[in-house]
Amino acid sequence: MQVNIPLKKVVDNSYNITIDSLTKTHFDTKVAIVTNPKVAGLHLAYLLSKISAKELYIITVSDGEEYKNQESIDTILESLFNHRFNRKSMLIAFGGGVIGDMTGYAASIYQRGIDFIQIPTTLLSQVDASVGGKTGMNNSYGKNLIGAFHQPKAVYIDPHFLTTLPSREFGAGVAEIVKMAVTFNRGFFEFLESADLKNPDVLQEAIKQAVQTKADVVAKDEKEHGLRAALNYGHTFGHVIENETKYKKYLHGEAVAIGMVMANETAISMGLMSVEEASRVKALLEKYDLPTTYNVKNSDNFYETFFLDKKSSDSNITFIIPVGIGDVSITDSVKMEVVISVLNKFGEV
Amino acid sequence: MQVNIPLKKVVDNSYNITIDSLTKTHFDTKVAIVTNPKVAGLHLAYLLSKISAKELYIITVSDGEEYKNQESIDTILESLFNHRFNRKSMLIAFGGGVIGDMTGYAASIYQRGIDFIQIPTTLLSQVDASVGGKTGMNNSYGKNLIGAFHQPKAVYIDPHFLTTLPSREFGAGVAEIVKMAVTFNRGFFEFLESADLKNPDVLQEAIKQAVQTKADVVAKDEKEHGLRAALNYGHTFGHVIENETKYKKYLHGEAVAIGMVMANETAISMGLMSVEEASRVKALLEKYDLPTTYNVKNSDNFYETFFLDKKSSDSNITFIIPVGIGDVSITDSVKMEVVISVLNKFGEV
Numbered sequence: 001m002q003v004n005i006p007l008k009k010v011v012d013n014s015y016n017i018t019i020d021s022l023t024k025t026h027f028d029t030k031v032a033i034v035t036n037p038k039v040a041g042l043h044l045a046y047l048l049s050k051i052s053a054k055e056l057y058i059i060t061v062s063d064g065e066e067y068k069n070q071e072s073i074d075t076i077l078e079s080l081f082n083h084r085f086n087r088k089s090m091l092i093a094f095g096g097g098v099i100g101d102m103t104g105y106a107a108s109i110y111q112r113g114i115d116f117i118q119i120p121t122t123l124l125s126q127v128d129a130s131v132g133g134k135t136g137m138n139n140s141y142g143k144n145l146i147g148a149f150h151q152p153k154a155v156y157i158d159p160h161f162l163t164t165l166p167s168r169e170f171g172a173g174v175a176e177i178v179k180m181a182v183t184f185n186r187g188f189f190e191f192l193e194s195a196d197l198k199n200p201d202v203l204q205e206a207i208k209q210a211v212q213t214k215a216d217v218v219a220k221d222e223k224e225h226g227l228r229a230a231l232n233y234g235h236t237f238g239h240v241i242e243n244e245t246k247y248k249k250y251l252h253g254e255a256v257a258i259g260m261v262m263a264n265e266t267a268i269s270m271g272l273m274s275v276e277e278a279s280r281v282k283a284l285l286e287k288y289d290l291p292t293t294y295n296v297k298n299s300d301n302f303y304e305t306f307f308l309d310k311k312s313s314d315s316n317i318t319f320i321i322p323v324g325i326g327d328v329s330i331t332d333s334v335k336m337e338v339v340i341s342v343l344n345k346f347g348e349v
Numbered sequence: 350m351q352v353n354i355p356l357k358k359v360v361d362n363s364y365n366i367t368i369d370s371l372t373k374t375h376f377d378t379k380v381a382i383v384t385n386p387k388v389a390g391l392h393l394a395y396l397l398s399k400i401s402a403k404e405l406y407i408i409t410v411s412d413g414e415e416y417k418n419q420e421s422i423d424t425i426l427e428s429l430f431n432h433r434f435n436r437k438s439m440l441i442a443f444g445g446g447v448i449g450d451m452t453g454y455a456a457s458i459y460q461r462g463i464d465f466i467q468i469p470t471t472l473l474s475q476v477d478a479s480v481g482g483k484t485g486m487n488n489s490y491g492k493n494l495i496g497a498f499h500q501p502k503a504v505y506i507d508p509h510f511l512t513t514l515p516s517r518e519f520g521a522g523v524a525e526i527v528k529m530a531v532t533f534n535r536g537f538f539e540f541l542e543s544a545d546l547k548n549p550d551v552l553q554e555a556i557k558q559a560v561q562t563k564a565d566v567v568a569k570d571e572k573e574h575g576l577r578a579a580l581n582y583g584h585t586f587g588h589v590i591e592n593e594t595k596y597k598k599y600l601h602g603e604a605v606a607i608g609m610v611m612a613n614e615t616a617i618s619m620g621l622m623s624v625e626e627a628s629r630v631k632a633l634l635e636k637y638d639l640p641t642t643y644n645v646k647n648s649d650n651f652y653e654t655f656f657l658d659k660k661s662s663d664s665n666i667t668f669i670i671p672v673g674i675g676d677v678s679i680t681d682s683v684k685m686e687v688v689i690s691v692l693n694k695f696g697e698v
Contacts, residue, residue: 005481
């Protein structure tokens with residue numbers, strides 16, 4: 001005999017991303033702001049001048065990708081238990097992508113899921129990590145290998161936080177903006193070529209377009225069954241670079257910048273992108289002082305490391321290869337020889 | 350400016366529960382059977398005579414509620430990483446409720462979520478834990494405080510596994526069956542009063558009715574915003590009993606049996622249940638040798654421990670109080686004095 005559990009229903013995980021100065025807000029629940037000591041020192045006073053709650057707690061975890069791990073998650077969860085957070089309580093992620101991913105993941109597993117809000121403080125997290133509901137942490141096997149899809153209730157992008165951003169971190173954010181343009185929006189790419197993102201008004205427009213581009217993609221493919229994988233452009237190569245350099249030498253956006261150049265070279269080999277188009281992407285990246293090359297010491301080892309990446313399936317690696325500028329191919333049929341040949345060129349650097 | 354992320358969509362998490370002997374099945378993916386040494390010794394040969402896969406792995410974790418923790422989750426996840434499981438791979442939970450909850454939780458966070466199937470081997474997990482998608486683990490703060498809602502792709506309830514079930518574990522399963530009947534289905538309760546569950550055909554019918562009852566509730570309230578909380582009848586008290594006895598003295602179903610008697614006494618105090626109805630519930634529990642009393646040493650301490658339970662909100666504890674037999678009240682307005690007075694009676698045992 002058989003019993004059916006009918007769980008087909010309309011689920012509404014919609015939310016708004018507000019790109020503007022924060023307005024004063026009071027929450028009638030327990031709220032914990034999760035941040036790191038550096039962001040707290042720079043910006044917590046400003047945030048606390050805007051946000052209040054029935055009960056407000058501040059939780060700090062160590063700053064950096066190397067602390068995006070179980071210990072930091074435990075630090076967050078223990079504090080929630082100690083202060084008896086319940087299912088109606090809320091977390092606020094206040095920092096860059098690492099803080100956002102970990103706070104979202106902690107919110108997803110605390111008592112089987114509570115709400116959270118994103119207030120990203122870096123350009124990179126404003127345009128990328130804060131949109132789309134991917135949460136998670138790293139472990140010894142690689143990046144983001146443990147996690148959940150857990151959408152925030154709202155995202156607030158306040159340009160105020162970018163005033164203190166070091167120029168390397170600014171560039172890392174630009175890399176993800178370029179990514180959105182190359183993969184999905186040729187017009188946006190041309191806007192970027194002619195724009196000066198150091199101008200705050202221009203930057204705000206670019207943030208909006210990047211977020212809108214990502215929003216369109218995520219709305220079509222929330223859980224990355226297809227299209228959303230295109231947002232990994234530059235990431236397949238970039239993750240290996242981060243892994244080889246132990247997350248120390250490059251910021252995430254910088255590794256992605258190099259990864260995009262590698263993907264472009266692969267596209268040229270496959271006849272999907274012209275040398276001129278690849279040069280334009282490279283020039284845009286270099287305009288913001290992003291690295292565009294990398295010394296591949298051993299192409300075979302580099303290739304083997306792809307398989308640690310979760311986007312890979314059993315025997316084939318999924319590559320995101322640009323088709324000119326503004327379009328993209330998600331393919332698991334790129335020949336190993338083609339990739340090795342591209343990597344060998346980078347080995348000569 | 351504002352960007353909306355439109356994530357309203359139809360999500361279909363429906364699945365079937367098959368109550369019958371397993372049929373031969375081949376999976377064209379990587380599959381890991383997660384079990385414990387005891388269940389594996391008793392039943393793995395039978396399971397392997399039914400199930401095959403492109404690549405099949407067996408993962409065992411220690412047997413018992415005290416191992417429903419992060420270490421066991423890590424054991425499962427590490428094995429998946431070592432064998433390069435990907436997003437198309439699948440887990441099979443093969444054991445009781447502890448195995449089911451942990452396997453489901455590991456599946457929910459591995460690479461942001463992979464599929465899993467439940468093959469429960471105890472009566473309790475067949476009628477309760479395998480239905481509804483609650484997954485999780487315990488920590489030092491209490492039971493199931495970390496977890497996720499992650500629905501299985503299918504549940505297979507094979508009566509074969511009950512042939513080796515110790516009688517105490519059989520009783521623990523009966524307690525959850527009684528729970529479904531008292532809270533939602535008076536006719537089912539009367540069927541149970543007249544039935545002998547030791548008869549395999551009668552038992553199969555009772556399993557089906559229990560599963561169907563729970564399925565109806567979960568379909569209406571998947572994430573326990575309301576109605577589903579009624580399934581915690583007996584659990585609010587039961588969790589404290591398990592906590593006080595450090596999960597050693599009573600099986601989960603046994604603690605729930607005592608908890609139901611406590612909830613019934615509370616119902617009598619509140620005029621919601623007659624003494625005669627409470628006696629009938631107690632008699633049904635005792636027919637299967639379930640414990641129905643407990644020595645409360647300190648009612649105030651017992652009461653305070655309710656607040657560790659995640660179902661409690663800020664200041665009020667949610668109690669599930671039967672209204673006669675076949676109906677139930679979910680209420681957070683039971684006066685502390687009423688509960689203390691009920692607990693004091695149990696203190697005299």
